[in-house]
Structure formats: C-alpha cells, structure tokens
Amino acid sequence: MNPTVRFLLSGLLLSVLAALALLYSLDTTEQQRDDAVFASATAKSANERSPEIYRLVLAVLSARNHHERRHFIRETWGKEVRDKAGVKLEFVVGEECSVPVKLREDPQSCEQRQWKPDSGQEIHEAVSVGHESPSPVHDCQRIVQPDETLGIDFELLDDVVITHLGVYDQAQDGLHGTGQLLVEIYDSVLEKLIVSQALSSGDTELERRGHFLYKPVTNFAFPKGFLGSVVASGFSAVNAAVDVAQPRCNTAPSNASRASNDPMRLRRRSRHGMAAAAGFLPPMVESVFERTPRYLAASFLYTAHPTTAGKDVPTHDAQLYLIKEHRHQSFTRAQLLDAEQADYGDIVTVATVDTYRTLADKLMAYMKLLVDSTQFQFLLKTDDDCMLRVPAILNGIATIGGDLTRVWWGRFRRNWSVERFGKWRELDFTGKVYPPFACGSGSVLSRDAVAWIASNSQSLKPYQGEDVSLGMWLLAIGVKHWDDERWYCSADAYHTAGNRSDYLSVPNLTIDQMRDLWRKETT
Structure with a gap:
C-alpha cells in the first residue's frame, strides 16, 4: 500500500x-x-412521584394521635391493601394546632378565643328608635292588612341570650282591647321558628323601654353568626291594639348609632307579608337602602352569652400552664408520629392544621400532593373509624370499567339541611340545603375529578366538612353520581339494614366494634 x-x-x-x-x-x-x-x-419521601401506576389509592383521614386506630387498620382490612398489586394505603394527618383546646374560640377550630370584658350582664336592645338618626316620619305610617306580619333581619356578632320579646308602641300608652300581638324570632336561613311570645293588654309582665313594650321569655341562647328575623303580627283593623301599637318605619341607616362592639347588627332586609301559616316566616323581603323604609315593629332584649363574660376567663397563670402543657403534649405526639412513620412509611402530613373545621383544607392539600406525586386511576377517601371491605370495593371499580371520567361512587345525601348550630354548623353557605354529596364513610373519585380539584384549589372555598365541600366543588364539572347503599352513612343504618355482609364501608365505629366486625368478616 x-x-x-x-x-x-x-x-x-x-x-x-x-x-x-x-x-x-x-x-x-x-x-x-x-x-x-x-x-x-x-x-425522596413517599410524597414524590412514583413510577408505579395505582389502580386505587386509599386515603384515610386520621388525627395525629390516633395511633391505635391506624395500627388496627394496618392489621385488618389494611392488610388486604398491601396484598393487592396496584393498590396503595395512606393515612393523612395535618399539623398540630398550637392553641390548647380550652383556649380556643371553638373546640373544632384552631382560633384562639378572645374573652370580652365582663359587662355585668348588661341588657341590650335589638331595635330602638334611639338607634335611628332623627328623620322626618311624615311618610312612615304604614297601613297594615289583617294578619300581616312585619319585621327585620339581624345578625349576631357574638353569642347572646335573648330574654324578652317586644312590639313597637307608637303612642307609648300601652296596649288596649282584647287583641294580642305576636312576636317571633326565626332562623332566616332555614325559615324555622325558634321562639315566640304573645303580648296583650292584660299582661302584668310588660316592661317599657322607650317606644317598645317587652315581655319576658324563657332565656334562649343563640350562637355567634346566627342569621335571624324578628317579626310581629296582630296589627290589624279588627284588633284594638292597633291604635296604640302601630308599627313605625324609618329611612335612616340601620346601624348608624350602634357601638362598634355591639353583639348584633341589623341587616338591610325588612320583611312584610302574610305568613303562609302559623309558625312560618313572612315571605316578602325588601332590601333596605338609605331611603327605603324599614319597619320597626318588633324587637328583643338580650345579654352577652355567659361564656363570653369575664367571669370565666382563665387567669394569666392558668393560660400559661395550659399553653405549656399543650406544647409538651404536642412534642410527645410528634415523637410518636415520627416513630410510627419510620416503622410503616404510610403517613402523609399535609400543611394544614389538624382540626375538624379544616378537614376540607386537609383533603384538598392531600389531593394536590397526590396528583403531583402519584399515578393513579381512582382515589378512595375514608376516615379511621370506618371498616372497609377492600375486595368488594375493587370489584366495584372493575364494574365501572371504561367509564373512568368524572365518576363519584358512594352513598349520596340529597336535600340535606344546612345546620347553623353545633359541630356541623355551616358558616359560609347561605342556602337551605346542600347539593348532593357522598357521606363520609367512604367514596371513590376518578383521577380527573381529583386533578380538577387540585388544579383549582386556589379558587375553591372550603365549606362545613370535607364531604359537603366535595359536593360543592364538583358541581362545576358535573360528575356522575354512582349511588350505592352499601356505603353506609352511619353504624345505625348498617344495623337497621340487618348487618348485611355485603357492605362496602361502615362508619362511626369504636375500635372494639371494628374488631367485632372484622372477626365476623374473617370467620
């Protein structure tokens, strides 16, 4: 070469x-x-994306200190999850609330209570002419019709106790004749009668305050946030009382002269009209603006609720002791939770305070983590007081088959009344009944529905409880409700149905009750 x-x-x-x-x-x-x-x-942690695609993720909402419940689930129906390919079990907990329960505004929340100075049980008047700025009354006489009811809506800014109900007496010379005037307080959202009182000329218990005559009622406690209506009826031509108890209207702003710390305020809503029947709120409502008449027909007397008075305020030393004790208990709970996570690795902690009032936020935060970290087809949400039959649930998911989008499978509550008191009181939704929602024993959502909630979390408002909130949120995308009575809404419903063995979930159980049910399931 x-x-x-x-x-x-x-x-x-x-x-x-x-x-x-x-x-x-x-x-x-x-x-x-x-x-x-x-x-x-x-x-990275279990919250990071996993390459495995899960057919079903079971999310059990749990309190930080429910170690025993979580352990029981792991040893019973949770075992069936571990034995199934493509199925994952996670316990969802929140962060510790820094406020001791005894110092909270509401035991179900994490807001610190603000005690008010002791007013010495000062008597407040809901409606009075003194609350109105001086204004001409030449057009404020109203010719009422037989059986017509007049009143005004109000909102409580604090817990109060109502002690008297009263009517407006224009001439300030008392009641005459044989007629009666009826004063009633309604829940203006549910249109439900709460308390009433009849006044007549023969009453010896009548007390005068300016233009109003009051009569005592059995003390009735109302919570902060209550939306009510106080109305009066009996102002008619056939009632002799009409001559001396004519209702008055006024065009001044409704709260112009109220103190800033008054426990209530009048709403710009006047009511009038014929009640449909006894015990029903008058249907006609007028929005009250600067020049719109508002009818001062009824009023009530009230005191600050005893629980907000100064006499039950813990001393400074007592508060410090409660805070110190709570911090110690919180540290102990955190250590136990860390040890439990080290042993099992199935606990997800979300950045939401762990209280009942924050359950909707807790679920939403978990959904965001889940969508970002895990590939899955369905999410089952349940609580740690529920007994589940995992094989039957997986069979049900297989039945859904190709219909994988916008699916919500559970037992649905429809036309469920909105509660305004107690643990389940609704603070934001003003309707009378909720949209359909699956009860809390367990329900299954398709991934697209979960992903929609996660991606819109910044604009979705939490309501009372996570189940109600899901119903409100998912209205926007029109999910398909797979209503199945085997998801029992209460243990009583399960027992009433004859303790059927084909249940999917039974809620509200103690650990002993769960153990008995599991024993029946496996023997």
Whole structure:
C-alpha cells in the first residue's frame, strides 16, 4: 500500500477512535447523571412521584394521635391493601394546632378565643328608635292588612341570650282591647321558628323601654353568626291594639348609632307579608337602602352569652400552664408520629392544621400532593373509624370499567339541611340545603375529578366538612353520581339494614366494634 495512503487511513482510524471515545465518555457522563437523578428521586419521601401506576389509592383521614386506630387498620382490612398489586394505603394527618383546646374560640377550630370584658350582664336592645338618626316620619305610617306580619333581619356578632320579646308602641300608652300581638324570632336561613311570645293588654309582665313594650321569655341562647328575623303580627283593623301599637318605619341607616362592639347588627332586609301559616316566616323581603323604609315593629332584649363574660376567663397563670402543657403534649405526639412513620412509611402530613373545621383544607392539600406525586386511576377517601371491605370495593371499580371520567361512587345525601348550630354548623353557605354529596364513610373519585380539584384549589372555598365541600366543588364539572347503599352513612343504618355482609364501608365505629366486625368478616 502506498505509504501516503496508509498514513491517511491511520489518521482517519485514530480520529474515529477518538470520536468513539468521546461519545462513550459523554454517554457515560449522561448515564452517571441519570443514575444520580434516579437515586435522588428514589431517596425522596413517599410524597414524590412514583413510577408505579395505582389502580386505587386509599386515603384515610386520621388525627395525629390516633395511633391505635391506624395500627388496627394496618392489621385488618389494611392488610388486604398491601396484598393487592396496584393498590396503595395512606393515612393523612395535618399539623398540630398550637392553641390548647380550652383556649380556643371553638373546640373544632384552631382560633384562639378572645374573652370580652365582663359587662355585668348588661341588657341590650335589638331595635330602638334611639338607634335611628332623627328623620322626618311624615311618610312612615304604614297601613297594615289583617294578619300581616312585619319585621327585620339581624345578625349576631357574638353569642347572646335573648330574654324578652317586644312590639313597637307608637303612642307609648300601652296596649288596649282584647287583641294580642305576636312576636317571633326565626332562623332566616332555614325559615324555622325558634321562639315566640304573645303580648296583650292584660299582661302584668310588660316592661317599657322607650317606644317598645317587652315581655319576658324563657332565656334562649343563640350562637355567634346566627342569621335571624324578628317579626310581629296582630296589627290589624279588627284588633284594638292597633291604635296604640302601630308599627313605625324609618329611612335612616340601620346601624348608624350602634357601638362598634355591639353583639348584633341589623341587616338591610325588612320583611312584610302574610305568613303562609302559623309558625312560618313572612315571605316578602325588601332590601333596605338609605331611603327605603324599614319597619320597626318588633324587637328583643338580650345579654352577652355567659361564656363570653369575664367571669370565666382563665387567669394569666392558668393560660400559661395550659399553653405549656399543650406544647409538651404536642412534642410527645410528634415523637410518636415520627416513630410510627419510620416503622410503616404510610403517613402523609399535609400543611394544614389538624382540626375538624379544616378537614376540607386537609383533603384538598392531600389531593394536590397526590396528583403531583402519584399515578393513579381512582382515589378512595375514608376516615379511621370506618371498616372497609377492600375486595368488594375493587370489584366495584372493575364494574365501572371504561367509564373512568368524572365518576363519584358512594352513598349520596340529597336535600340535606344546612345546620347553623353545633359541630356541623355551616358558616359560609347561605342556602337551605346542600347539593348532593357522598357521606363520609367512604367514596371513590376518578383521577380527573381529583386533578380538577387540585388544579383549582386556589379558587375553591372550603365549606362545613370535607364531604359537603366535595359536593360543592364538583358541581362545576358535573360528575356522575354512582349511588350505592352499601356505603353506609352511619353504624345505625348498617344495623337497621340487618348487618348485611355485603357492605362496602361502615362508619362511626369504636375500635372494639371494628374488631367485632372484622372477626365476623374473617370467620
């Protein structure tokens, strides 16, 4: 071979070998980088994305200190989850509330209570002419019709006790004749009668305050946030009382002269009209603006609720002791929770305070984590006081088949009344009944519905409880309700149905009751 050609080929061969070496070096570096990324990803917490695709993720909402309940679930129906491929079980807890229960505004929340100075049980008047600015009354006489009811809506800004109901007496000379005037207080949202009192000329218990005559009632406690209506009826031409108890209207702003710390305020809503029947709120409502008459027909007297008075305020030392004790207990709970997570690795802690009032926020925060970290087809949400039959639930999911979008499978409550008192009181939704929602024993959502909630979490408002909130949120996308009575809404409903063995979930159980049910299931 020509030496020149041999030299050129040798140079070319060396160039190729050098290029291959470079490519190998680059590929090795890339592989090492990929390996490092993979190692880093696998070292992250369970909240990071998993390459496995889960058919079903079971999320059990649990309190931080419910160690025994979680342990029982792991040893019973939770075992069936671990034995199934493509199924995952996670317990969802929130963060510790820093306020001791005894210092909270509401035991179900994490808001610190603000005690008010002791007013000495001062008597307040809901409606009085003194609350109105002086204004001409030339057009404020109203000709009432037989059986017509007049009144005004109000809102309580604090817990109060109502002690008297009263009517407006224009001439301030008392009641005459044989007629009666009826004063009633309604829940203006539910249109439900709460308390009433009849006044007549023969009453010896009548007390005068300016233009109003009052009569005592059995003390009735109303909570902060209550929306009510105080109305009076009996102002008619056939009632002799009409001559001395004519209702008055006024065009001044409704709260112009009220103190800023008054426990209630009048709403800009006047009521009038014929009640449909005894005990029913008059239907006609007028929005009250600066020049719109408002009818001062009825009023009530009230005191600040005793629980907000100064006499039951813990001393400074007592509050410090409660805070110190709570911090110690919180630290102990955190240590136990960390140890439990180290043993089982199935606890997800979301950045939401763990209280009943924040359950909707807690569920939403978990959904965001789940969508970002896990590939799944369905999410089952339940509580740690529920007994589930996992094989039957998986069979049900298989029945859904190809219908994988916008699915919500559970036992649905429809036309469920909104409560305004107690643990389940609704603070935001003003309707009378909720949209359909699955009861809390357990329900299954398709991934797209969960992903929609997660992606819109910044604009979705939490309502009373996570189940009600789901019903409100999912109205926007029109999910399909798979209503199944085997998701029992209460233990009583399960027992009433004859303790059927084909249940999917039974809620509100103690650990002993869950153990008995599991024993029946496995023997």
